[in-house]
Amino acid sequence: MATADEGHDIESAPDAYRDLLERSEKLTNLRMASMALGWDQRVMMPEGGTPARAGQLSTISGVSHDLLVDDDVGEWLEELSSADLTDEQAAVVRELRREYERSAEVPSDLVERLAAHQAEAQQVWQEAKAEDDFEHFAPALEELRDLHRERAAAIDPDANPYRVLYEDSQPYLPLETVEDIFDELREGLVPLIEAIEEDGRELPSVFRDPEYTYDEADQMALSEEVVDLLGYPEEHGRLDTAPHPFMSGNQFDARITTRFREDDPIDALTATVHEFGHASYQLGLPKAEYGNPLGQSRSSGVHESQSRFWENHVGRTKPFWELFLPRMKEHFPHLEDVTVDEAYAAVNRIYPENLIRVEADELTYHLHIILRCEIDRAFVEGDLDVSEIPEVWNEKMEEYLGVRPETDAEGCLQDTHWSSSFAAFQGYTVGSVLAAQLDAAIREDLDVDGLVREGEFEPIWEWMTDHVHRYGQRYPTEELIEVATGEPLTADYFLEYVESKYGELYDLDGY
Amino acid sequence: MATADEGHDIESAPDAYRDLLERSEKLTNLRMASMALGWDQRVMMPEGGTPARAGQLSTISGVSHDLLVDDDVGEWLEELSSADLTDEQAAVVRELRREYERSAEVPSDLVERLAAHQAEAQQVWQEAKAEDDFEHFAPALEELRDLHRERAAAIDPDANPYRVLYEDSQPYLPLETVEDIFDELREGLVPLIEAIEEDGRELPSVFRDPEYTYDEADQMALSEEVVDLLGYPEEHGRLDTAPHPFMSGNQFDARITTRFREDDPIDALTATVHEFGHASYQLGLPKAEYGNPLGQSRSSGVHESQSRFWENHVGRTKPFWELFLPRMKEHFPHLEDVTVDEAYAAVNRIYPENLIRVEADELTYHLHIILRCEIDRAFVEGDLDVSEIPEVWNEKMEEYLGVRPETDAEGCLQDTHWSSSFAAFQGYTVGSVLAAQLDAAIREDLDVDGLVREGEFEPIWEWMTDHVHRYGQRYPTEELIEVATGEPLTADYFLEYVESKYGELYDLDGY
Secondary structure: OOOOOOOOOOOOOOHHHHHHHHHHHHHHHHHHHHHHHHHHHHHOOOHHHHHHHHHHHHHHHHHHHHHHHOHHHHHHHHHHOOOOOOHHHHHHHHHHHHHHHHHHOOOHHHHHHHHHHHHHHHHHHHHHHHHOOHHHHHHHHHHHHHHHHHHHHHHOOOOOHHHHHHHHHOOOOOHHHHHHHHHHHHHHHHHHHHHHHHHOOOOOOOOOOOOOOOOHHHHHHHHHHHHHHHOOOHHHOOEEEOOOOOEEEOOOOEEEEEOOEOOEHHHHHHHHHHHHHHHHHHHHOOHHHOOOHHHOOOOHHHHHHHHHHHHHHHOOOHHHHHHHHHHHHHHOHHHOOOOHHHHHHHHOOOOOOOOOHHHOOOOOHHHHHHHHHHHHHHHHOOOOOHHHHHHHHHHHHHHHHOOOOOOOOOOOOOOOHHHOOOOOOHHHHHHHHHHHHHHHHHHHHOOHHHHHHHOOOHHHHHHHHHHOHHHOOOOOHHHHHHHHHOOOOOOHHHHHHHHHHHHHHOOOOOO | OOOOOOOOOOOOOOHHHHHHHHHHHHHHHHHHHHHHHHHHHHHOOOHHHHHHHHHHHHHHHHHHHHHHHOHHHHHHHHHHOOOOOOHHHHHHHHHHHHHHHHHHOOOHHHHHHHHHHHHHHHHHHHHHHHHOOHHHHHHHHHHHHHHHHHHHHHHOOOOOHHHHHHHHHOOOOOHHHHHHHHHHHHHHHHHHHHHHHHHOOOOOOOOOOOOOOOOHHHHHHHHHHHHHHHOOOHHHOOEEEOOOOOEEEOOOOEEEEEOOEOOEHHHHHHHHHHHHHHHHHHHHOOHHHOOOHHHOOOOHHHHHHHHHHHHHHHOOOHHHHHHHHHHHHHHOHHHOOOOHHHHHHHHOOOOOOOOOHHHOOOOOHHHHHHHHHHHHHHHHOOOOOHHHHHHHHHHHHHHHHOOOOOOOOOOOOOOOHHHOOOOOOHHHHHHHHHHHHHHHHHHHHOOHHHHHHHOOOHHHHHHHHHHOHHHOOOOOHHHHHHHHHOOOOOOHHHHHHHHHHHHHHOOOOOO
16 A cells, blocks of 8 residues: 555556556646636635636536547556556546546536536526526526536436436445435434434533624634634634635645635534545645646545544534533633533534524535435436426425525525536535444544544544555545445435434334 | 727638637636635745645646647648738737747747646745745745746747846837847936936935834725725725735736835835736736637736836825825824825835845835846856856946945845746837836826826826737737837936936935
8 A cells, every 4th residue: 555655666667557547647637727726716716707617617528528538548447457457546547537438528618618617607506596596597506417418318318317426426335326326315314303303302412502692703803713723724724714614635735715604613623524525535635746646536425434433423512512512611601601512512402493404403414415415316317497496495394394595595595516516415414424434433443433523533533544544546436435334325324314413302112 | 909898700610720719718727726825825825735735736737738839730730821810810819829829839848847846836935935944945036047947948049038027018019129228227227316416415314213113004004995996896806915915817807916015105005006907907907808819918018008008107106105194194103294295216216225126216126127137147057056147246336326235135135026027028028118208198188187186096097908908919029018108118208207307305406
């Protein structure tokens, strides 16, 4: 295995491998340049910059595509298919072959149109959300869907376009596996949420006080303190604000954003810890492998396991609040009488009335995901017209969560994801499931509660680096999960975790 | 002439023209992407991001080079050399031909090495300046010089490498013309500065008070107010801080930076107005021509004429201080007793003891430039070893300005320019000379003093857009100057301006 300081063995490989690696580095650089420009667009860019930025992203995307599907790449891959390679070299070739094969059929022109439209649609979505005007976004959304379908058809004209798009973000994790896990979750979560609702008990919401407005600058200082505490290194990241929190970057420069609610500091705090989790994965990838798949994250599901682990299995535990509550009181002295138990209950309170996915609690969250997967699938498969989305969205919200958004800004316009992809929501739930599985595994090796209570987060980050991050794309997804946790992906740990935690918190019969 | 809303006539041109234009747009997008990544590197990027960012810039630079020197481009240009083109089409072809010819001989590999080294050298320079350690920077600087020489030799192996590099930044303005103007300036400025020094009078320095420290946030608010007053549009720009102020962007998104001195608010203020001037040029370029030379600035000298015009011919005039001093007093109430005459004198005070070019006054500034041109020329031509630079720098400072830097941070490490180019300093003095010439021309048409006094800056910006900006690269430099001002570039207006202004300010005999 390569250490962080030296890359994998290249010398032993044939020339074609070195050529392929050099091409991979160029492709990575272009992808990272696009990502940095996208960060800028969402965090720093003045609004009027959109036309030029859209052109830049479109050109980079087109150039990348040309470099990827170049005949040379096909020839190198052909030559390497019979070469004697080390395991790591073979992994690099496997990943680049997959990428090549998924792109070679997509015309460069379509790639450029898609990228240009994504940049514009992102801007239109921001305007539409700000003005609660779905019709303003609808034509852009329909065009996005059509372009993605066109792309799916180019990759595999015989396959269901939704499956093709799903495989973009979840390689090597069959849709069937994920659908089975979704079934298990539904069977487990629905009665649990019902039990909580029937019980009728309300956990204390000590951080929400109608008399008190949480100042943005103070909340930012709190977010800065929490990432500092967790070990986010100033020389390799930065924390800013954006309408929709996200992480962007690579092992040298992994930036995060958060955003604030005036009435609830927990919202920003959990978003910050969540995005820190994403950054921890990126920063744990081997630096010496920057530019090839061994230095790249495995999949969106595995990525989400890291954000969810830090958000829920660290940030929502009682030991964390033993550590953090006194610090929080320094920023917000009006909280002085809040106890650790109250804080722990408040951050774990279930809000079935909440409309916003990114603000959802650990249980109802997955119903938000199921709703999106259903709508996306129907929309991509052509069974749902764009104009029907707001109504269908609101109906499903009512059906699953008993609550109906009054505006599209709080409904189907809440998420930015359509501007970048379709069929990519599964990763969020896979992430939670895997986070619980990893949590069970790390607790076999480390006293996580004790470390968190002491503010010793480094051994936890190191364990994750050692079991997940350092491998990059060394293993296919299913195999990586086995290597990291000792068993295949399973919903068991997640269900055990939520049933035990919420059974206790809400004092539920039968849990 | 194209209006701002619609581009020039493309329909009438042969297919090769359209192909060329499409390529030009890709090249522009890649250049603008690099520029945005460079802005990010200097303003936002965490330090540890350098290796990845260097790779990104290097790849984009290499890809751009390949797209520019592609055989297709040569064929399109060949075909278009005998085509019947409109004046604007011919201008586009002239500029792209020049660019093609200057790049076709430079190997892609060299371009990539240079870009990667520039990104690294930028970081090393920042460290070296912070630690006042020239030796830390010397190897990087020598390597930069060697790479630039290699590039110059590839473009024209028979020419003086310094001249080749000069033509990068000052196309269509012969080095001889500039050297003649430098001679005239030397003849005019040396006795003027001597007269001021002999006179011994000191203008009031009312903004520098050893008892008072100017808060950074207050200075930033003042800078924000001044660009707002000048008409800098929030939707097309932003103001940040950077160690070395600069402007970056295009007609959709032109960003500026400034930096603060605790003991003198005029320093940041003039830097801000200066960079606003650069942005005004960029934002005055026709939006419909983004992507081709008609939508690009003419040269660094013309660019600098815009920054100098706003900095000196607006920002350092008495009418400006009549307008601005009351606003400044709102930010800094301790200045309440300062008069307009005192403020006007203070912002025009000559500081021969100053060591820093970007803080230099209007007269001594040009001696800083001459020093740099001499050192650059000797270094590029191989007559000066890198290790000799600090000593030669300090000697020349003593010879020309009577002052010797005590540290290299205040001496040869003060400027960032080596990390991007050599032989590019002439543009600063050309800019001042042209700014004075434009100032004489605009005053034939507009009551500039009256407008400035009333805070009506829009007609001034519009005049500059109408006479300079909107043409992009429609005319070669010498011709643009004649179109804009009615006569060729001349030092006369600059000398008249400084002799009259400083003769009056210092009450000098014979001026």
